[in-house]
Amino acid sequence: MEKAAFNLQDKVLVRMLFHLGCRVSEALSLTVENVDFGNSTVTIKHLKARLMLSCTGCGYRLGRSHAFCPKCGSMIEKTQTEQQEHWRQKGLPIDDDALKLLGEYIQHGEPVIKWGKELIFDINRYRAWQVVKKCAEKAGLPKLVNLETGRMHNVSPHTLRDAFAVMAVKRDDTGDGLKMLQEHLGHASFNITARYWKIAGEEHRMCYDRLWRSGNSNQSE
16 A cells, blocks of 8 residues: 555555554654654544533533433433543654655655644545545555455555554564553454454464364264
C-alpha cells in the first residue's frame, strides 16, 4: 500500500496507521511536537467525550436503559445530560524505519500550521479513509468479507490497526504479550484485545487436524 501511495503524505499516513496501530483520529491529531526523535517515541492524544445522564428529580446517575430512577423510583421521562470531555494521552514507541520516513516528511515541509499547532497531516477523517481505500485498490488488495454478516467492505484505516494487532498476537500470544498490546492499543477492556487472539490463533485448526491424524477417523467405520 505504501508503494501504491499517490504522494509522500499518503505513504506516511499508511505507515503510521500500521506501524503504530493507532486510530485514524489519533493519527490525524499528531503534531511535530508529539514526535520525540531522540527517544524514538510518539505521543498520541485522543479526545474522549462521555455523556453523563442523571435524574432530574434527585440527581442520581443513570444508565441509558433505566426506565425508573434506582434511587427515588420516579419514572424517567426527562434526564439531565452533561457532556464531559477529556484528553487521553499515551506515549508509543516507533520503529526506526517509520521514524526515518516521518523525519523526511517533516523536513520536506509537509506539515501545516492550524490552530497554533504544526499538524503532521492536513486532511480530515473522510479524506484519510479515501486515501487508505484508494491505496489498497491500487495495490490490488481485495475487499474484505465480514464473516458474521457476509457483507463486503473496503480496506479502511481501522483495518491497518487490526492488522497491527493480529501481527502482534502472532509474534507473542502470551498473557504478558496481550496485556502489552492492550496498553499499546489503549483498550479499556482486556476482552476487546483478546478478540485478536481468536483471529490470529491457529489453535482451532491444529486441534481439528489432530482429530484426524490420531486415527479417530477409523472409529466411524
